[in-house]
Amino acid sequence: MAAKEVSACLIVIGNEILSGRTKDANLAFLAVNLNEIGVRLREARVIPDIEDTIVDTVNECRAKFDYVITTGGIGPTHDDITADAMAKAFGVKIGIHKEAYDRLLRHYGDPALFTPARQRMARIPDTASLVDNPVSVAPGFQIGNVFVLAGVPMIVEAMFHSFKHRLVGGTPVLSRTVRTSLPEGTIAEPLAALQSRYSDLEIGSYPAFRQGKISTGLVLRGTDAIRLDQGARELVGILAGMGGEPDLLEA
Numbered sequence: 001m002a003a004k005e006v007s008a009c010l011i012v013i014g015n016e017i018l019s020g021r022t023k024d025a026n027l028a029f030l031a032v033n034l035n036e037i038g039v040r041l042r043e044a045r046v047i048p049d050i051e052d053t054i055v056d057t058v059n060e061c062r063a064k065f066d067y068v069i070t071t072g073g074i075g076p077t078h079d080d081i082t083a084d085a086m087a088k089a090f091g092v093k094i095g096i097h098k099e100a101y102d103r104l105l106r107h108y109g110d111p112a113l114f115t116p117a118r119q120r121m122a123r124i125p126d127t128a129s130l131v132d133n134p135v136s137v138a139p140g141f142q143i144g145n146v147f148v149l150a151g152v153p154m155i156v157e158a159m160f161h162s163f164k165h166r167l168v169g170g171t172p173v174l175s176r177t178v179r180t181s182l183p184e185g186t187i188a189e190p191l192a193a194l195q196s197r198y199s200d201l202e203i204g205s206y207p208a209f210r211q212g213k214i215s216t217g218l219v220l221r222g223t224d225a226i227r228l229d230q231g232a233r234e235l236v237g238i239l240a241g242m243g244g245e246p247d248l249l250e251a
Contacts, residue, residue, distance in 0.1 A: 004038075005040055005170050006038055006039045006066045006170035007040055008034055008039045008042065008065055008068065008069060009067075009068050009069070010026070010027060010031075010044040010045070010068075010070075010071070011045050011054075011057055011058065011061060012024050012026070012027070012044065012046040012070075012071050012072060013047055013048075013070055013071065013072040013073045013082055014071075014151060017046050017072070018046060018047075018048055022151075025153040026153055027041075029156065029157060030156070033160060034167075037172075038169025038170045038172045039167055039170070040173060042065060043065070045061070049073060049080075051085045054081070054086075055088050055089045058085070058146060059089050062145055062146050065145075066145060067146075068145060068146045070149065071151045073085075074121065074138070074140060074148060074149075074150055075138075076118050076120050076121055077117065082148060083123055083124065083125060083141075084123075086128075090125060090127070092125050092126040093125070093126045094123055094124065095124075096119070096122050096123060097122055097130070099130060100122040100124055100138075100139050101119070101122040103137055103139065104122055104138060107136075107137040121139075122138075124139075124141050125141070128141040128143040128148075129142050131148070132162040132163070133162075135154055136155060140163075142166065172223070173223055174221070174222060174223065174225055174228055175219055175228070176219070176232040177218070177249040178220075178236055178239065178247065178248050179215055179218070179246070180215065180218065180245065180246045180247075181215055181245045182242060182243075183207065183214045184207050186242070187218075187242070187244070190238050190242070191203065191218070191235075194234060194235060197234075198222075200222060201222040201227060201228065202219075203218065203219070203220050203221075204219045204221070205217075205218055220232055220235070
């Protein structure tokens with residue numbers, strides 16, 4: 001049976017990411033956890049808190065990928081404009097979502113603490129369904145094939161686990177890693193030849209220094225475990241023949 005690919009795109013929204021004041025910590029978590037359920041993160045974009053940019057990017061990506069996940073911009077402050085941008089992207093209205101409002105009111109307890117700014121977090125586009133937030137209650141939402149999450153890593157992780165059952169995945173991607181003491185330039189030609197023989201696999205080369213010495217990590221990725229093992233064994237043989245002291249790290 002042919003492998004089925006289900007694709008996803010991550011859109012990171014926030015001026016603070018682009019300014020360098022905040023470092024994104026969500027991409028790696030989402031890439032790994034999406035792959036475990038058979039969804040491949042094929043692209044990631046970082047965009048500013050500008051409504052038209054959010055609208056255009058979301059509309060482009062939701063047409064191109066099976067799923068889109070956004071992070072950032074659904075908090076209580078004036079620059080949290082993601083929910084409004086999503087409503088505009090989908091051509092729907094936005095307003096107070098009763099269940100979201102009730103959850104937040106129960107969370108804050110005292111109505112005096114549930115300020116108008118905090119009430120903004122209950123504004124959800126029409127037709128959207130809530131994404132639970134077990135950490136700080138304020139929900140994200142799903143509209144179409146787009147999942148809109150907060151930006152705080154702890155909350156992103158909790159939100160993802162609350163909605164991942166809604167995702168229908170394809171064939172998970174497996175990997176094998178081989179490390180060698182040879183530099184990239186030495187192994188480039190035989191590596192290219194190996195890639196041509198295994199066109200169904202992705203073979204990546206990643207140089208590094210380990211204990212002050214050059215090394216290269218070679219990662220083979222694919223959906224067929226048998227082909228991966230064949231390619232990894234052949235690669236180990238090639239490197240051993242070149243005196244490269246290969247080490248198969250994953251099997």
